[in-house]
Every structure is written in C-alpha cells, then in structure tokens.
Amino acid sequence: MRHPPRLPALLTGAALLTASCAFAVVGTATGAAAVPACTVQYSVVGSWAGGFQGSVTVTNGAAALNGWSLGFAFLDGQRISQGWGAKWSQTDAGVTAANESWNASLGTGASVTAGFIASWSGSHRAPAAFTLNGAVCNEDPGPTEPTPTPTGPTPTPTEPTDPPDPVTGAPELGVTGNRLTDRNGATRRLLGVNRSGGEFMCVQGHGFFDGPVDDAAVRAIADWKANTVRIPLNEECWLGHDNVKPEYRGAAYVDAVKGLVDRVLAHGMTPVVELHWTYGQYTGNSAGCSDVHATCQKPMPNARYTPAFWTSVANTFKHDRRIVFDLFNEPYPDRATTTAAQAWTCWRDGGTCPGIGYEVAGMQDLVDAVRATGSRNVVLVPGIAYSNDLSQWLAHAPTDPAGLLAAAWHVYNFNTCANEACWDSTLAPVSARVPLVAGEIGENTCGHGFIDRVMTWFDDRGLSYLGWTWNTWNCSSGPALITSYDGTPTSFGIGLRDRLRALN
Template sequence: MADAPPAAAPVRTAAPTAGCTVEYTVVNQWSGGFQGSVTVTNRGPALDGWRLGFGFPGDQRVTQGWGARWSQSGASVTVVNESWNAALAPGASVTAGFVASYSGANPAPTAFTLDGTPCGDPGGPTDPPDPPDPPGPGDGAPVLTASGNRLVDGDGRTRRMLGVNRSGGEFMCVQGRGIFDGPVDDASVRAIADWKANTVRIPLNEECWLGLDNIDPRYRGTAYVDAVKGFVGRVLAHGMTPVLELHWSWGRYTGNSAGCADEHASCQKPMPNARYTPAFWTSVADTFKDDRRVVFDLFNEPYPDRATPTADAAWACWRDGGTCPGIGYEVAGMQDLLDAVRATGARNLVLVPGLAYANDLSRWLAHAPTDPAGNLAAAWHVYNFNTCSTESCWDATLAPVAARVPLVAGEIGENTCGHGFIDRVMAWFDARGLSYLGWTWNTWDCSAGPALISAYDGTPTPFGAGLRDHLRALAG
C-alpha cells in the first residue's frame, strides 16, 4: 500500500552458476536489529541434504533462525537443512529466515556457497534503508500500562480498551487471496473511529509474517510486514490502540476439536509451537518495541484442555509448553512467548488468554507467566454459545481475576444477528470498568456468525448496531 513505509532492502540475487542461486532479503528492520531471509534454488543435481554458507560483511549476529539450523562463527554463517526440507530437487527452492542484531551499517553478504560450491557474485551490495520513524502520537492513543487491576495512561488516568476486531490478516495470506479481507485504508479506519471505538485488534498469521515457503510470495515476508505496519500506523493516526495478536500458527493437530489437519497456519491450533512462534514474537516485538502504544496479545484461543487428559496437564502445557499430552508438536507456552517479547527490550502491554478458546480463566491467576516488566493483562473471549456465558460464571471465574489484574474481553459476540447477549456482557463489564472488543469488523453474514458491519463505511448489521450505539453512548 502506498502509505505503508518500505522496510526491506532490495533483494540481492546471486548470479546462477552450475550450483545454485541465492536471494538474500532484509524483510524488516528496526534500530539495532533486522529480520532477514535467504532463498536458495538448486541449479545442479538433486540433493538429499544441503548446507548454505555465507559471511556477513559487518558485525551482524544471528540471534534466532527458522526453516533450517543456523550457526555462526565470527562473520561466517552456516545454514543446514532440517530433516523435513533436506530433499532439494533440480530447480527447487527453499527459504530460511532469521533475526539478527547489528550496529552501524547493515550491508548485505556478497558471496554464498551451497555444499561448498560458490553460488556466484551478486555484485556490490546495497545497504538497507534506515528503519522508518514510528508514526507521531495521535490524539487519544495512549501508552497503556497495567497498574494493579487497571489500565492507566501516562498521566495515571484509568483507561478502558473498547472497540472491534478487524479479521483478515490471519487467513487471507495463507489462502493465497491477499493480506487483508476488505479495505484497511484511511477511510475504513476512520469509519471504525466514528463508532467511538478506541481499540482495534488485528489478528496475524505467523507463517506470513516470517515469510515461509508455503505462502504466496506476494503476501509473505516484506509485503505482509509492511502492510501490517501501515495498518497499525493508520489505527494510531486515528487515536486508537492497535492490538497485535497471533491467530493462526504452525503445527499438525488432528485430535479433539481440531480445526484442520494441515500442519501449516491455516486454522486455530490448540497451542503455539516452539518451532516458529517465539521467532514470530521476537520479530513483532522488535518491530514495535519503540512504540508502547502498540499492545501484544500472545495467542488467540488456546485449547490444550481438549487434548490433554486433565485440567492440571492443560494449565501446565499452557504456561510451560514442551511436550504436551495429545499435541504432536513441541509447544511454546505462554511463559516462552512472554520471554521472547521481553528479551527484545519491549515493555509494551501484553495480553495473555486462558484455556477453552480463551473462555476459561479459572486457574489463570495460579498459572500466570512471570513478567519482569509487570505489564500483563488477562484476555478472555465470550460468545453466547460458550460454556462460561452467564453472569453467575462471570461472577465466579472472572471477578477474582479482574480484582487482581486488568481484564480484557478480546472477543465478544453472538450468532443470533442480534445484540441481546453482548448487551449483558457489556453491562457486566461496564459495571466493573473493564475492557471489551466486538468480533468482527468484516462484511460477513451476521446470521452465520458475528459480523458487525454490512459495508466498510461503518454501516452496522443489527448485531453491530448494538455495539456501535453502546460505544457512542459511553463516549457521550
């Protein structure tokens, strides 16, 4: 999009020889670090195992990698296949990504080898551009911080996050249909603000952000990251808080309540994975750590309770990750993801959802991850068809959490095309000064699921009219 600032260096392409072609790209860059990728194409005979080598001309240091096993000695970097991408047929390509630190300039590598054979000279490298300046502060877009059980701004005033979700960034790219579902231009963002919303939650896809091979090149890596950054900038420019959340992630799960059998990030998985998700949050946090108006929501709707035999096992999996009963991939727990965010130096507010598709906070306080920044809030989702959908359940399970930490209902909705249920949710949350966000600002059929609008100019569905009118009434 025209108003999304470019963040990537020009792709440096090695001239093909009998061995290989390599493309090196700076996908995203921030002060002192960057996200990069290398795509190697085999120009020789079929390979069963491969080793890529190159040297950084500056002081770049790889701190995290995916899609291969990364190592570095001095300036020399070695990238070795994983078991699942060892085979490289003639003409086939494979992409591996990384996060690295640097100081001063960030020049591109000038030579690559594949299994010791030179891939050619790419010519003189071009330094990547300096990272763009973050958007200027917008009226009413505060830095939110957890203070006891309240969210406060820089002046210590209590704030509530009240607004909408904007679905699309989690599914369009992996389906090869684009990046967002419908417009996210200035006019469409202004329409959200006109409802008197002060927050927009933006679901993301980890494979698209990290630029994995299975995603259409038009919608992955640099293109995806720049589109998200542009959208975040427009949300901030209209005085609203952007919430970035990981919605769809990698990992094959075919157990109870599985959303799909695909290992790729094409549906909601029971838990985040150790292969890619910490790297995703490292990159996202590095990208936005200098603008604490941006809020992070670690994982949309965990449901390890559907896979594990006991509640104890489910909550342990949720917090600590590792090998979890019933889940076939190595899990990254909430503590792992929070650690990845804080290791970048980011002190942004972080939302942590509970179990049962974020509808169960019954043991959240006992299992909450430890945050050295002390800036956590609990995230909860509710629809009229969820288990915890009554005031008595909210009194029993939500009230104790809300008494200790800020509580954000990251998704509220109903499948009736009306708003009777969310009226009850909003009344309960209003009485306690809590936050909530409606699902979703998309022009879908509200009789098939919660959809707030019938047009991106803000024309509401009957369901959406309930949220719009309530937000406007609260704003006076």
C-alpha cells in the same frame, strides 16, 4: 473465533479505602512506637449500581500463626454474596474471613489477601475496626512517651486531588494494579472491534486483509467511537514461509500490517496485534484442520516458530508503547487432554503436551521472547477453552519482569462461561488482580441481546471489550458487525456501536 469459509480455495479507576490497624506488643522500648502486631488494608477495587468488589490484605506482625480468622463489621448494611481466598461468613453486620487449608500458615511479616463481592445501598464505607484471631487490630498504642505539641501555624487541610486527565489520542499504556493506565496515570479501557482478515487472506493466497483498510475504512471504525482495533495475524505470513505466495509473505506482509497499525494510531485508536493462526499439525479433538501450516486455529503455539514470531513482532513495535501485544488467540489444550491440571501446565510451560503432536511454546516462553527484546508493551495473555476459561489463570500466570500483563478472555453465547454467575465466580477474582480485556465478544443470533449483558457486566466494573468482527460476513455464520466498510451496522453491530457511542 473460527471463520466462515472464504472461497473454495480457502474501572473507572479503583477507589482505595485503607485502614491500618495495630495492637500493642509487650516489650517495646521506652520512647519508641510499638511494633504493629497486624496491619489490614481494606480496598474497594470496583463498584457498580447496587454492588462492589472488595479485598482485604492482612499482614501478621506477631508470632507465626497456624490458622487465622479476620473479623470486621460493615457500617452501611453491605452483604457479601461471594468470596475467594478465605472462607467467608456474615451474620448481620459482622463478617468473618477464615483461612483456607492452603493458606492457614501466616508467618511473622507474612501477608494474605482475600476478596469478595458484596451488595450495597447508598454507600459502602470502609469498616472501622478489625480483629485477627480475636485480637483488636485498630488500637494504635502510639509512643510510650508523650508527643510534644507542635508549634507554628496549623496546617491547612488539603482538598482531595482530582483524578488525572487522560492523555489525548492513543495512549502509551502501562499497568497499575488491576488497571490499564496512560502516562498521566488515568485509567484506560480498551473498547472497540476486531478487524479480521490478516490471519487468513495471505495464507489462502488472496491478499493481506479481507476488505479495505485504507484511511476511510479505518475512519469508519473511529466514527463508532471505538478506541481500539485488534488485528489478527498469521505466523507463517509474517515470518515469510515459502508455503505462502511471495507477494503476501515476509516483508510485504509486515509492511501491510505496519501500515494498518499506523492508520489505527493516526485515528487515535490503540492497535492490538494478535497471533491467530500458527504452524503445527494437530488432528485430535476439536481440530480445525489437519494441515501442518498456519491455516487454522491450533490448540497451542509451537516452539519451532512462535517465539521467533514474537521476537520479530516485538522488535518491530517495541519503540511504541501505544501498541498492545496479544500472545495467542484461543488456546485449547484442554481439548487434547482429559485433566485440567495437564491443560494449564501445558498452557504455561509448553514442551511435550498430552495429545498435541508438536513441541509446544507455553505462555511463559512467549512472554520471555517479548521481554528479551527490551519491549515494555502491555501483553495480553489468554486463558484456555478457546480463551473462555480463566478459572486457573491467576494460579498459572506467567512471570513478567516488566509487570505489564493483562488477562484476555473471549465469550460468545454458545460458550460454557456465558452467564453472570460464571463471570462473577471466575472473572471477578482475575479482574481484582490484573487488567481484564474481553478480546472477543459476540453471538450467532444476528442480534445483540447477549453482548448487551456482557457489556453491562464489564461496564459496571470498568473493564475492556472488543466486538468480533469488523467484516461484512453473514452474521448467522460468523458474528459480523457491519454490512459495509463505511460502518453500516448489522443488527448485531447496532448493539456494540450504540454502546461505544454512549461511553465515548
């Protein structure tokens, strides 16, 4: 989010339903189980009132296929409204998922996954039978010789286990499938606020933060029942560059950030440390400033300093997995180039990017910098278009050897992807694969009608969101949640506060 002028100087856990399906293969040895020719895993990865998100993973155990079609029937009147990874069609209860041109080849032992969103009423049981290219997949041939009758007492059926209890306070976070989880395996949602100031006050020569960040001020955030605080940072202040006043740079700045992180943790909340303003001169389309220094939002991180910033931050916090890293606030390489392909390649790989005059550090460079320190903290990776576009996030996502990435997304009422249709088409596929965190939500109306819609969509799917911002600004010039650091809300803030209190 861009900032108003300062001074003239300035899932519920995913339910999993699995059906393993097989048909006989000619030539099985006597006494051995038949080799499955296909297996199908059907999963419900999230549900809400009147709807759910599902996926199917098909593994081909027979001869290689060049073109495939999966068939099954819903049992409870479910209706698919959209899908991805296949060409979906439905007639009455019958559903067909046929290959796209890019995934038509399905070799022996290869798998393909497709997802969908569907409506339901009352229940949504898993389909009982599947076919692959017309061959029945739910007939288990079993062994070719009779199975001996077991002797001894009949086993007592076990009751379903209860979901794990969440860890108390700020948890050490990990990633399990598309969920953030704690050490007990319980699903965790990041729900809270941004605490702006650390990105601009130091470089403008006014201090470390905009307003108080003492224990009472942090307690006021916790009183809203927030469980997460996102803390924007400045690259040059952290690294101690001499364009910043000595009293606000280097070790002094790092200590101030560490102090705020410690207070957030002490109140049982998750700190998200995030890189907001960076070095690099950009004067192209949508430039926030012409300054080479970290005095505004740049379109991408720079290769000269940003990897060093994340190396230092990761070394500072890597021994505490309760802390989350957010790589870069709002990339917008799409404003510097005319093609989406160039923008997404720049986003991931960095280097020399069209329209950007400095060497860029891509998201892969930053993930590599963090992991090279030995850090196993969860890392948030934003999209393009000021983090509002995740349409090609999955196709270009950086590789993480730790498997601890989540997607970060921002939305305001004036963004392009600001309606449920866009969220269904671009966010749902991402959230089916990785955890999704809306790092900034807000509106410039001084009300909360828009964020109410955002929060409802995210709540229905068990996803995370953070309101912008816990600062006493004029809500018409920048979404401000409070009028006082004691937690008195603006009319905009009332919407977030009441939702957090209802959830937590």
